[in-house]
Amino acid sequence: xxxxxxxxxxxxxxxxxxxxxxxxxxxxxxxxxxxxxxxxxxxxxxxxxxxxxxxxxxxxxxxxxxxxxxxxxxxxxxxxxxxxxxxxxxxxxxxxxxxxxxxxxxxxxxxxxxxxxxxxxxxxxxxxxxxxxxxxxxxxxxxxxxxxxxxxxxxxxxxxxxxxxxxxxxxxxxxxxxxxxxxxxxxxxxxx
Ligand SMILES: N[C@@H](CCC(=O)N[C@@H](CS)C(=O)NCC(=O)O)C(=O)O
Numbered sequence: 001x002x003x004x005x006x007x008x009x010x011x012x013x014x015x016x017x018x019x020x021x022x023x024x025x026x027x028x029x030x031x032x033x034x035x036x037x038x039x040x041x042x043x044x045x046x047x048x049x050x051x052x053x054x055x056x057x058x059x060x061x062x063x064x065x066x067x068x069x070x071x072x073x074x075x076x077x078x079x080x081x082x083x084x085x086x087x088x089x090x091x092x093x094x095x096x097x098x099x100x101x102x103x104x105x106x107x108x109x110x111x112x113x114x115x116x117x118x119x120x121x122x123x124x125x126x127x128x129x130x131x132x133x134x135x136x137x138x139x140x141x142x143x144x145x146x147x148x149x150x151x152x153x154x155x156x157x158x159x160x161x162x163x164x165x166x167x168x169x170x171x172x173x174x175x176x177x178x179x180x181x182x183x184x185x186x187x188x189x190x191x192x
Contacts, residue, residue, distance in 0.1 A: 135172060
């Protein structure tokens, strides 16, 4: 979604996550966390963590700004990205890893089954809190479409797949999500 918004293309290499191709020695040499995505630079260095990759892409292609075009704007976006990752998306993912995703995850990292329900509930609490703040806002950061929208949209899309759907009673977030889903960059990304 970030690349499509920027109109950028980068050469892509697909790895099969299900057969743990991203956990073999060859990939771990590039990215010791063993996770996708990773961006390999021309000099061989590897940048992992999707938010760090997006930050780098924005430095190379500042417009349209998806993080911000001033220090204040960038700080606002980063504040929301952190709130969304720490409060919502990471809890959705770990809630799944420790429950329905255990068979997939237990060979890759620790699982804490007793934490699953609580993590899912934490994500729901934060979504309710965020919904209450969305009155009059088109996007997470007011009227700017940013990386914060992309991170949340992708996390909710994953939640939808793993039995943690967005509560339709959260009407502002439901409307926000429909808007993001209809963006050309989202449509292009989902059909890639
Ligand atoms: N914090 C990382 C999370 C990356 C992540 O969870 N990647 C998933 C795919 S979306 C993955 O590689 N899963 C397979 C695995 O961990 O083996 C980021 O934002 O890039």
